[in-house]
Amino acid sequence: xxxxxxxxxxxxxxxxxxxxxxxxxxxxxxxxxxxxxxxxxxxxxxxxxxxxxxxxxxxxxxxxxxxxxxxxxxxxxxxxxxxxxxxxxxxxxxxxxxxxxxxxxxxxxxxxxxxxxxxxxxxxxxxxxxxxxxxxxxxxxxxxxxxxxxxxxxxxxxxxx
Amino acid sequence: xxxxxxxxxxxxxxxxxxxxxxxxxxxxxxxxxxxxxxxxxxxxxxxxxxxxxxxxxxxxxxxxxxxxxxxxxxxxxxxxxxxxxxxxxxxxxxxxxxxxxxxxxxxxxxxxxxxxxxxxxxxxxxxxxxxxxxxxxxxxxxxxxxxxxxxxxxxxxxxxxx
Numbered sequence: 001x002x003x004x005x006x007x008x009x010x011x012x013x014x015x016x017x018x019x020x021x022x023x024x025x026x027x028x029x030x031x032x033x034x035x036x037x038x039x040x041x042x043x044x045x046x047x048x049x050x051x052x053x054x055x056x057x058x059x060x061x062x063x064x065x066x067x068x069x070x071x072x073x074x075x076x077x078x079x080x081x082x083x084x085x086x087x088x089x090x091x092x093x094x095x096x097x098x099x100x101x102x103x104x105x106x107x108x109x110x111x112x113x114x115x116x117x118x119x120x121x122x123x124x125x126x127x128x129x130x131x132x133x134x135x136x137x138x139x140x141x142x143x144x145x146x147x148x149x150x151x152x153x154x155x156x157x158x159x160x161x
Numbered sequence: 162x163x164x165x166x167x168x169x170x171x172x173x174x175x176x177x178x179x180x181x182x183x184x185x186x187x188x189x190x191x192x193x194x195x196x197x198x199x200x201x202x203x204x205x206x207x208x209x210x211x212x213x214x215x216x217x218x219x220x221x222x223x224x225x226x227x228x229x230x231x232x233x234x235x236x237x238x239x240x241x242x243x244x245x246x247x248x249x250x251x252x253x254x255x256x257x258x259x260x261x262x263x264x265x266x267x268x269x270x271x272x273x274x275x276x277x278x279x280x281x282x283x284x285x286x287x288x289x290x291x292x293x294x295x296x297x298x299x300x301x302x303x304x305x306x307x308x309x310x311x312x313x314x315x316x317x318x319x320x321x322x323x
Contacts, residue, residue, distance in 0.1 A: 028322045032315060039314065043208025047234075057233040060225050068222040072211070152204065153197050160193055 004096075011092040020090035027090055034083040041076025042148050044069045049148075052141030054133060062129040062137075095158070104154035111147040114140055164270075165261035173257040182254035192255055199248040203314065206241030209234040210310055217287060217303035219295065227299065231288035242277065265319035272312035279305055 011017055020026050050056035051065045088095050095101045118140045129137060165173070176182045185191060213230050215221035222230060253260060260266045279302070286292065287302035 028318070032318050035314065035318060036311075039204060039207040040211060042204045043211050046205060046208050047212060056237060057230075059229065059233060060222070064222065064224045068224060069212070072215070072221060149201065152200060156197050156200060157193060 008092045008096045011089065017089050017092060020086065027087070030083050030086045030090070034080055034087060037076045037079030037083060038152070039076070041073050041080055042152065044073040044076065045144060045148055048073065049141040049145045052133070052137050053145075054138070062133070063126050066123075066126065098158050100154045100157040100160070104151055104158060107147050107150045107154060111144065111151065114143050114147060163262055163264050163267050168261070170261070173261040176254045176257035181251070182257065185251045185255035192252070195248050195251050199245060199252060202241050202244035202248060206238060206245060207310060207314070209238040209241060210306060213238075213288060214303035214307050217299040227288050227292065227294065228290040235288075238280070242280075260320070263320055263323070265316045265323050269313055269316035269320065272309050272316055276306065276309035276313060279309060 020030075047056060048065060048069050051058075051060070051062060057065055118137075122134070122136045122140055125134075177186060185195075212221060213227070213234055216223065216225070216227050216230050225233075283298070283302045284306050287296070287299040292299060
């Protein structure tokens with residue numbers, strides 16, 4: 001049977017993990033890249049969400065905002081995902097044992113499901129949204145804001161606890 | 162270069178050891194919460210700038226014009242800057258003495274001053290309704306703006322490591 005803790009312990013002892021953990025430069029550099037990715041992805045996702053909620057860029061058609069910002073959100077997310085995986089690899093056991101990190105993983109999964117739901121179930125009649133914004137689209141925007149806010153907080157707090 | 166070489170030591174001690182700095186220093190949960198808001202403000206601010214600056218460079222939201230985007234997002238940029246400064250001051254006060262010896266902090270403030278000055282001069286001109294679309298001036302303003310804010314974020318991150 002697959003046992004997560006023994007996997008984490010094995011990962012923690014691999015040469016690459018020890019190297020990332022014990023040398024001075026990789027961690028700050030990877031973390032900086034992680035934060036830049038955050039600027040691009042959360043920076044653009046937040047404006048998408050605020051547009052869905054009708055709080056910002058109201059004059060621009062919804063479909064324009066979604067189609068033009070999504071590539072940047074996805075690109076930023078890819079950068080964050082790769083750099084984040086390396087950050088986990090640098091201290092697997094610490095991440096496993098940190099409550100804030102566990103919360104972050106749960107919130108990330110929920111945020112992904114939210115995006116999936118948006119694309120599969122909500123977005124089909126996006127052309128009509130400028131006349132009438134459906135409550136489901138607003139809900140997705142609201143949940144996305146809250147979830148990403150939670151991801152940032154839990155991520156920052158992973159460093160404290 | 163550091164601020165400790167420019168300003169007298171009592172200034173930093175005053176910030177850190179008298180109220181409200183002394184309170185910020187000892188309420189650790191306050192530091193953590195304040196820092197979270199600081200990062201959120203940064204995310205929001207960077208988001209607005211990335212959208213406008215990328216557009217100035219001809220990427221991103223090309224179906225909208227630069228002046229349109231600047232009009233939609235301008236007040237949010239200002240709100241982001243205000244929130245960043247408001248949450249940044251308690252962060253500074255809670256460890257003023259340490260920061261007085263930090264060169265990354267010094268350079269962060271230099272980049273920040275440049276970024277804010279740029280925003281109200283060249284950047285404002287390049288995003289005004291009268292600006293020529295796709296001009297070299299706009300591209301220059303966008304590159305400088307992105308570089309200054311990148312500098313602010315990188316130097317800010319470096320404070321924790323150097």
